[in-house]
Structures are given as C-alpha cells and as structure tokens.
Amino acid sequence: MPLVSAAQVLPQARRRGYAVGAFSIHTPEMVDAVFAAGERLQSPLILQVGRRAVQQSGVEEACAWVRRRAARSPVPAVLHLDHALDLGAILRGLRAGCTSVMYDGSDLPLEENVRRTSEIVATCHAVDVPVEAEVGRMSGVEDDLTVEEAEGRLATAELCVRFVQETGCDVLAPAVGSVHGLGQGVPHLRLDLLTSIAAVVDLPLVLHGGSGLDPQQLAGAIRAGVAKVNVDTELRRTFVQALGQALEVFAPRDDPRPALLAAESAVAEQVALRIGHFGSAGHARD
Ligand code: G3H
Ligand code: ZN
Helix, strand or coil: CCCCCHHHCHHHHHHHCCCEEEEECCCHHHHHHHHHHHHHHCCCEEEEECHHHHHHHCHHHHHHHHHHHHHCCCCCEEEEEEEECCHHHHHHHHHCCCCEEEECCCCCCHHHHHHHHHHHHHHHHHCCCCEEEEECECCEEECCEEECHHHCECCCHHHHHHHHHHHCCCEEEECCCCCECCCCCCCCCCHHHHHHHHHHCCCCEEECCCCCCCHHHHHHHHHHCEEEEEECHHHHHHHHHHHHHHHHHHHHHCCHHHHHHHHHHHHHHHHHHHHHHHCCCCCCCC
C-alpha cells in the first residue's frame, strides 16, 4: 500500500495503549527485514532515515528503498526522517517522500528551538506532514553527535505544555532519561516524569534510545503514554554481527547474497521481538 502519515498511526496507538516501533534503516536488507517482521505480525511500521543513512546513502536513495518496498506491502508504513537538524534537511526529506519528520533543535537555547520548530511545523503542515520535536536534551551517541551525560537535560511537564502550545508540533519526544546508543549501562527511565508529561500533553509521545531497554521498562513507558519507540543501534549491531558470522561460511565461497540474507533474517527476528514488546502486533488495520 502507499505510505501512510504518522498522523494515521500514532494517535490511535496512544489511545489504545501500544507503541509503534520506529526502526532505523541503513541498507535495503534492513528495509526488507523490518517489513518481513511487520507483515508476519500484522503490525503498523515506521521506518526511519537518520543522519547516518543520509550521509552514507543519500536521503533520496534511502527513502526510495522504503517507498518501493512499502508499495508491495499489506501493512501500513510511515517513512520518517529522524533527527533532522535544519530546514534544508527537512525539505529534502519531504521531496524524497517522507510522511513524518523530526526536527531536533534540542541543542539550541529554548527560545531558538521554539522559533525554528514553529517555522518547520508551518512548512510541513502546508504539505500535510506531521512534525515530531524534542524537548530537553538526551545524552548518548546519535550518528555524528555525542552528548555527554552532564550535557543532557530532562524535560519537565511545564516545559512540554509550553513547547507544544507555542510550536504546534504533532508528536513530542521529551528527554526522560533514556540514552542514545548501547554500552552506557542500563538507563534510568523516569517513568514518573513521563507520567506527569502524559497527564498534560495528549499528543503521542516518543521514546528515543530504544536499544537495550528491557520489556518491563518499555511496558511502563507505553502505559504512561509512549506511542512510538525509536530503535537504531541494536539493529545495526545485530546486522553486522550476523553478517560477520555468515561470512565465515560464505566468504570462502565468494558468495555474498546468502551472507546478506542471514544478516537480514537476524534483523527481522530482532524487529519481531521488539514489536512483541511494543504491543503493536495485530494492529495493522486499526
Ligand atoms: O532516533 C533514533 C533513536 O533514538 C535510536 O536510539 O540507537 O539507542 O536505539 P538507539
Ligand atoms: Zn533519537
């Protein structure tokens, strides 16, 4: 089916108490893996293109992989541009067919983040594309950007209300203690903070830094109002580890395709596991 907008999947996810996985893709095999898992479990999907994929493959190319695969899929899929840092990147994402975008002004002073987010919301709404924005600042490693723990800032409920009112954004990603990347230990998710934000903001909330979070943490976050969970690092790690193992068998035979397929099916299993944790299986027709 044609791509759908985030506005067609996220509000009902929040209402009905599940989250839709936003899976970062970096190769055509990863796109196929996400669709294979979503189709097997009848789940709505979000495939996201972040700065690493944009730098390595180009936004046009990465989005084309998703558009082409979505066209022959029976499950609804959103094509999301993740962590865009300026209007130029957003416009290129829109031209490449994104049906959802995230503007990340979280490293700017608040007033400037509000000003730029509002400008981007006006632009994207003119072509009916919803905008996700970040309040507070997450720590960790996101593509080409490392934010030390001490530089991180948690969101507050008051700040979120003001930010939503002043920017008109459609989807909100508050910094609530999750961390980008793997390897900094188990993050301390502030479910109390998430609950207080969800009590005063009825937009779908996004949890970034999904890699490595355990099912209990995720269930608590989804109960508190999270409708979208972003997952990147663990999928990249799964892909390269499975590829490495498969190459031990297939490299001596000079046979690339079976090695790539082994990596693809390992990613599909990981995505399926996450769809189970997010509770979105069986919701493809909501
Ligand atoms: O926007 C992307 C995510 O927040 C990914 O975080 O690499 O920790 O899964 P992650
Ligand atoms: Zn993120």
